[in-house]
Amino acid sequence: MLVTSVTGHLMEVEFEDRFRKWHSCDPADLYTAPIRKHVPEDKVDIKRTLEEEARKCHWLVLWLDCDREGENIAFEVMEVCNGVNRNLTIRRARFSALIERDIHEAAQNLIAPNQWFSDAVDARQEIDLRIGASFTRFQTMLLRDRFVIDSAQDDKNLVLSYGPCQFPTLGFVVERYWEIQSHEPEEFWTINCTHRSDEGLASFSWMRGHLFDYTSSVILYEMCVEEPTATVMKVQQQEKLKYPPYPLSTIELEKRASRYFRMSSEQTMKVAEDLYQAGFISYPRTETDSFSSRTDLHTIVQEHQEHPVWGSYAQRLLDPGAGLWRNPGNGGHDDKAHPPIHPTKFSSGESRWSQDHHRLYELVVRHFLACVSQPAVGAETVVEIDIAGERFSASGRVILAKNYLDVYRFESWGDSMIPVYVQGQQLIPTTLTLDSGITRPPPLLSEADLLSCMDKAGIGTDATMHDHIKKLLDRFYVTKDANTRFSPTNLGEALVMGYDDMGYELWKPNLRSLMEYDMKEVSMGNKSKAEVLATCLQQMKACFLDAKRIFFLLFRSDRSNGDDSSALGENVRPCGLCQEANMVLRKNRDGNFMVGCSGYPQCRNAVWLPGPVLEATITNNICNSCTPGPVYLIQFKFRQLEIPPGFNVNYLGCIGGCDETLRQLIEICGTGSRAQARGRPPTTTPSNGPPTTTPRNPQRSNSRQAPCIYCYQTGHASTDCPSRISATRHVQSHGMNQQNGESSIPCSTCGTPCVLRTANTANNRGRKFYSCSSQACNFFVWEDNLNNGSAPRSAPRPNISNSASNPSRTGGRGRGVQNAGRAAGVTFVSATGEPISGRRCFVCGDPSHFANACPSRGS
DNA sequence: GCAAGGTC
CATH class of the missing domain: 1.10.460.10 (Topoisomerase I, domain 2)
Known part of the structure; x- marks a missing residue:
């Protein structure tokens, strides 16, 4: 028996010569252009060897990977060998690892090559x-x-x-x-509770997680503050296991090398290939994450007993008395071609290895040793407490046995101690706070x-x-x-x-x-x-x-005139982004207006104007506040039916960033940008320009300047958005930023008149609310709750520690409701601001129960 | 000059 090899595919598919040059044909012709499968120049020697040997042989046995690609390579070899010897008897050996028994079995159970497998690959290639x-x-x-x-x-x-x-x-x-x-950031609220005793500190988290409705959160928080005594409802203790990883596949190797060492997948594969070729690790391209039951795992571990770092662990693994051994898990993938990546030769480090070689070899060995180890064992305690109907939980963990974690230093499982609690025990929280957070993009x-x-x-x-x-x-x-x-x-x-x-x-x-x-x-x-x-x-x-x-x-071809918009008159202002060209007013083919840098496409600074703009004309008036100036004001004419009541059809506005009316119109009606309507980040280029979402890449660079996530304009960071600054001046919560006008309702906290606004948050979009016009006051109330006679409240931002036993902090500070009726610490006023006595549910307004007993709360 | 799939 004579053995030789190929190196992956022996052949390549290629277009016939007359279609090879890029300009030789219309690219559409490439769907029907003739192709040929041939042996490329660098494989000709292999082909020659195959031919020479095939001439002398009677049988051809194909020992290739047992997957579709392997089958296709087998057919390539057959084509070459059959070309010089039509009388060959051809068989395929099926094996997936260099395990002696597998190889003998494959040799004794030769099968016919599978044409279908090979055909599938031919189709894919073409x-x-x-x-x-x-x-x-x-x-x-x-x-x-x-x-x-x-x-x-x-x-x-x-x-x-x-x-x-x-x-x-x-x-x-x-x-x-x-x-x-x-991503639209949204503010949420959560109640946190801690309890300190002689034994330590427990941090309890709210089992509701968090709420996006501030008022509801305040109500629930205040109920807790009013009756802060906590009762321990449940103490659950159980053993927890942390399992070692499955045997190592290529993807897992790449992912873990990236996570643990920040090594690129490309570098990982390069180093793994080196280690494989030098015999230190098994074949590095495998989908398989379970070992065949025939693999001699013990021998592999034995090789590492002498290693200066993990040798003692390997010895413990082999000691039956230690009880550390465990047959590896099965990750459920098997490519039928290769075993999981594992060490094949002991090394305590070679002098010519780079740091990456050391790291990767160590990862493969430790991963293998971890796979054949017992899981880590921990004792976990979960404590649930109840404060005024609200549930909180805290957990602690003690690690009883580290087991595989002793060798797999890349993973950890922390201890966290909490005091001992018993069911029914009552306690006063050390801190009880209402904390805010903001949703973050992934x-x-x-x-x-x-x-x-x-x-x-x-x-x-x-x-x-x-x-x-x-x-x-x-x-x-x-x-x-x-x-x-x-x-x-x-x-x-x-x-x-x-x-x-x-x-x-x-x-x-x-x-x-x-x-x-x-x-x-x-x-x-x-x-x-x-x-x-x-x-x-x-x-x-x-x-x-x-x-x-x-x-x-x-992408119409003429770059110099490729801009699909037409300039309308003179410059609006100097461009603050590239600081070289001027911003000019433009109208796009689809009728939308924008002000874009004349340095486009080198500079893509752009300001989109409100969608309802019908006409826009630059005037000689200059804005007094916007820089860099001069910024010429634009006379707008809006489409009557597309703008909300309260806005004038004719309007003289500034695009420099100072104009509140334009900002509001954009918030309410959107801009003429194409992408905005589809929920994608807004396009800031003319509709036929290279479609990018952001006005990046000024002056031959890839530096980004993304549009502001609040007003969709460029020229400032989202954190400095003028719209946000002015909005937060009026209301606390982001998103509640559409002002409809003033009302006569006095603020129940300070007596200043309230302003009626419309919420713009995901959960409450379109819902009306009153908020105090005083910047120093936080009062706000939903309009529909007022009409229900429910509970408008002063809404200070409590973030207090040690205050649970001092619920009086909500006591009537405001002039409007100083003497209002109080029930369980909650004050009610009518739509006209008059105090109402008696209990009502905040959630549904029903006087027969309070919010903590509201039937709707279950949902 | 192009793909993706083998491989060294």
Whole structure:
């Protein structure tokens, strides 16, 4: 028996020569252009070896990975060998690890090669090539000149590639970025309680989590303050186990190396390949996360007994008396081709290893030792207390046995002690506070997150995922920060938005999933290769032609005059962003107005004007307050039916940031920006410009200046938004910022007249409320509660410690209701501000019960 | 100059 090898695929698919040059044909022709499968130059020697040996042999046994790709490679080898020897008897060996018994069994149970498996791969290769080449050529040639990339690379070499794996991967990054951009912060409230005793401190958290309604939170908080005695309702003690990880697959190795060492997936695979080739670890490209029952795990552990750092742990593992051994868990994945990544040779560190080699080898060994170890054991105590009907809980944990955590230093499980409590015990909280928080957007995707997204959506394989991520970086579609978090560049975001604008989900994982499904059908013999190719390529060609048509409309060619808006008159102001050009008033093709920098596209500073603008004319009047000036005022005419009552059709306004009326109109009616209407971050460029959401990239750089998340304008950070500053001057809670006018209702706290406003928070949008017009006062009340005769309240922001036993802090400070009736610490006034005596439920207004007994509270 | 999948 003679053994030789190939190195992955022996052949490649390629277009015939006359279609190879980019300008040789219309990219649409690539859906039907003839292709050929051939052995590339660097594999010719391997082909020659195969041919030489095949001539002398009678049998050809194919020992390749037992997956679809492996089957396809087997057919490539068969084609070459059959080419020189038609009489070969050909068989396939099925094995998945270099385990002696498996190899013997495979040799004794040879099977026929599986044509369906191979066909599925042929189909994938052809589809990937045709789609990738056609879209890449097209979008590169059309769009390359439209983007200025801040790098040393010659722009002429810039390739804007499209691929069925790289684009969905980019899609994940962009989608998360959009999610962050469109996040609307919302204030919430939570009650926190602590209790200190001789034994220590327990922090109890509110079992409701948090509420977004301030008034409800205050009511519930005050009920707790009024009756602060806590009763211990439940003390639950149980043993908790923290399990070691499953055996190591490629994705897990990449994710963990990224999390623990901030190593890129690309670097991880490079180092893993080195370690594999030097024999220190097993094959690093595997989806399998369970060991075959035939694997000799003990021998692997034995090898590490002498290691200076983890040797003693390995010895404990092998000692039956220690009881540390446990057969590894099964993660449920098996690619039938390779075992999980595990150490194959002992090393206490080689002199030529880099720090990354040391780290990765250590991770593989410790992970393996952890897999065959007992879980960590902890004793957990959960205490639930009740204060005035509200439940709070605290928990403590004592670790009884660290077990695998002794060797797996990358994970931790902390101790947290709380005092001992017994059921029925009563106690007075040490602190009871009403605390506020703000909802935050999710973080940018980390490399580990991105790998998870790809894994979940079936984008790429264990061997290629890191390639797709690297490709996004190489193509300038994304950037990665020091915390391994990814943001799209202007270019990446614009491409995704371009496809999104077309309505095609070419940047979403669905396309790949559908292809995957079809491949599976082919590999099972349910569909033929030809059938899948015909359907898929026909659909993709139609999609390509449509995309081509729309892209030409979106990105019309003449850059100097490519702006789809028309300038209307003179400059409005100097541009504060690039500080080189002027901002000019423009009207877009779709009739919407904006003021954009004349330095576009180098500078993309833009201010979108309210949607209802019918006419806009620059006047000679100059704003007295806005800088950099002069900022010329604009005479607006609004569409009567599109503006709320109280606003004039004719209005002289300033776009410099000082104008409250314009700000309110934008908040209420929105701007003419395209994307805003779809809930995406607003587009700040003219509708035919490169579609980016933000006015970034001034002066050949990729630096960002995102639009303010509150007013959607540029030129200031969200934290400095003038609209927010003026809104918070009037009301405390963000979002309650639409002022309708003054009313005669006196504030029950200070007597100053209240202002009727409309809430704009997610939970209460459109709901009217009164708030005190005094900046020093926090009073507010929902209008509908007033009409129900329910409980308008002064609403100080309590954040008090040690005050639970001093509930008098809410006592009648206000002139309006100083002598109002009080029930359980709650004051009621009527719609006219008159005090009402007697108890009423805050939630539903029913006088027969109080809020803590309201039937609706269960929900 | 293009895809994704093998691999060194």
